[in-house]
Amino acid sequence: MATLTPSSPSSGATAPPAPPVLGRRDRLVLFVLCAAQFMVALDFSVLNVALPVLGADLGLDRSALQWAVTAFALPSGGFLLLFGRIGDLYGRKRLFLAGLAVFGAASLLAALAWNPAAFLTGRALQGLGAAAIVPTGMSLLTTTFPEGPLRDRALGISGTLLSLGFTIGMVLGGVMTDTLGWRSTMGLLAVFTLVVLPLAPGLLPESRTPDRPRLDVPGAVTVTGGLLALIYALSTAAEHGFGGTDVRITLLAGVLLLAVFVRVESRHAAPLVSLPMLRRGTIAFGNLGGLVTFSMMSTVVFVLTLYLQDTLGLSAFATGLVFGVQGVLSVVAGTFAPRLIGRIGARRTLVASLVGQGLLTAALLGVSEDSGAVLATVAVSLASMCHLGAIISYGLTVTSGVPDGEQGLATGLVTTTQQVGLTVGIPLLGVLATTGGDLYGGVRTVLALDAAIVLGTALVVGLGLRRRS
Template sequence: MTIEAPFPVPAPRLSPRDRLVLFVLCAAQFMVALDFSVLNVALPVLGADLGMSPAVLQWAVTAFALPSGGFLLLFGRAGDLFGRRRLFLAGLALFGAASLLAACAWDPASFLTGRALQGLGAAAIVPTGMSLLTTTFPEGPARDRALGISGTLLSLGFTVGMVAGGVLTDLLGWRSTMGLLTLFVLVVLPLAPGLLPESRTPDRPRLDVPGAVTVTGGLLALVYALSTAAAQGFGRVDVLVSLVVGAGLLGAFVVVESRSAAPLVSLPMLRRPTVAWGNLGGLVTFSMMSTVVFVLTLYLQDVLGLSAFETGLVFGVQGVLSVVAGSLASRVVGRFGARRTLAGALAGQGLLSAALLGLGEGGGSVWLATAAVSLASMCHLGAIVSYGLTATSGVPDEEQGLATGLVTSTQQIGTTVGIPLLGVLATTAGDLMSGVRTVLALDAAIVLAAAGLVAAGLRGRRRAGSGAVEAEAVGAR
């Protein structure tokens, strides 16, 4: 039986060294989040400069998304086996070199090569960085606080990228967006070796090669299909073939893992309520929030006629409130528990997305858009922190890379699938305003349904103290 603490446990003060460790890990995560959006507004200028047609230009995004989403689980497990710090440092070095290549690109091939190598570096940085964070800060208030800061910066990185990308492109050109990422690596990489502890599993089992091949191939096919569909629709033959191949390979992966002596993904872990429901909440909050941001960008510029700079200011308010939410998230989790926080944050995000259905074509709607998306982002931040805590709680240190690999795969896949699945409806509808309303209605319904499922699935499984949830006895069966 578990007993919930009557009062929240205060987060301990971090030592100067702990703060430096947190700075290194969070700066790396922020850098990767920044890379998701910093190039978006620069794409037209980039395409004209390098002679990339619109059909080729969408690969500026896809070339990064494919390896960053496809190799996450593999690199998360490789870090467990061969050393998380070692792989984290290698990922940082590769990301920095790739960013420099992209900044200096002389033709489309060199630029897309740099973007693909950036994605490969990100796939190493994200799961190993999260594993180092969860193994450095013990489960409880310290980890709650660290994950709260990390979640804030992840959300803020995407928003800052949208604003910074436009400013840098106007002032210094599109190459400066890639140069900014190189500068991040030059600051973080020299600090990391002396601060981060090495960690790996003690027994060093064999790497599950069949599992690695099937899951990586399946994720690559899925990300390719959804990224391509976002730009060109689902009717293309290559999109449909990729969806079938991806589904088949992921099905084969489940069969392989059920028979493997040293599986890449432990199926009993996936049967833990904390892991399953936590990751469902994460998948929904990331996919649906990215969709809201996408359709609001279209709405603000194409319906209300705002400039790119004015649109950036709207999302700048969102970023400021995300910082506020991140500073409060660990306290909320400590007071109400991760289960309640996750379900409540999803419910809040869904209700505020529904409030956006009140948008019209008049200029006054900009205030509703700013208020609703900013408050929804605060709920989104609470969901990010609580889903990470939920999905990694009770997992042994030797399996933290696997658990955080699932968490970060959920994040990457959620960010990738939301816009193709729903956002495309806004652009293919005959009337943009009706398309935006349809997307927002579906978005709100999905988030609210997920809130109810998460609340029901994790009912009664609270753990005292940190506000995380525990289902060790259930998951062990």
């Protein structure tokens, strides 16, 4: 399906291999898959700036506004592994299309919501659609494009658009809310779906595992319940801290359910998650790197938003422009990351990217209480370039060498890592910036811990991958 342009040797030396060239149909397939991923990434951030206006319009008080985010995060993170495996067994294309349809209808419901219940129902259904789109879309990408330079390039484009979607959402959300109202942010996602959905059936190939063992129902129930409980606890803690009874109970329930899940998987003939797969160095350490790069970068964006607006007094629009620069440089990084991976390999690129992200996060400690917007813009933008390199290389590290029949599982782990990473960083570290009386001091504390965690993880991942190789 995909085409490669052969390299032509020059006299006296071997020319470097030419970059892979995508055929017309390959480009269309990649467009559909990346557009869907971009749409989901956009949904993560496009509503953030609109939350105060939305709350006033629908009658949601400040303490309830977190549910505009949590209602999406719960199903989108909780059902990823289950939907990834269902796609493996019963057809990835079929589930991908169903996820798009649900996502589009849910976005329309959220845009037209007449009360809080209707809006939160739309957000929850959006999350359910996203849980089907993300793992099946990634599986379709890795099974459509063969392992090697072509897959590297495809994942590079996908990773760039994933990062760009999150960043553009922050800028676009503010502009659309000010000019068209908060409902336009949800309406945009419905329109986006109408563009992607008609193209997908005729372009995407169907793929599934050759054999169809019975679905691991006990594993599905325990892992989905565990992830739902864990994400709920951490999302709630971001607003109210870890002292609440509901947070403690659901956190304990999540840990216990995941422990039961591991026990179930060790005894099941056709487990939802193959424990021997989790013991592979590339999957274990690759996902560790992915979890940290997502959680720590989301924390940096969160605390810098507070610093720029509450300490330096920048407007929401100006703050969005700061992260707009970050998005532009992410696109640049997306063009170079596959080339770097081609030269030094995905594993070394992952470690180098984590080191770069950690050092540039540490550089943010140079901001002061009365100035620092320029330093923040430069440092967070360069850190984001390293972050994108880590996103692309960890996805390649985890999925390389995995049989096509298990790609849904491997990519389900990749996307679960993304969702959990985006969820846990702010509750675990970001809350330190908001609970004390000194916001500036809290921001510096968070940045220092963030940088230390990323650099420590780079060391662990580097040693782990080197030992297992």
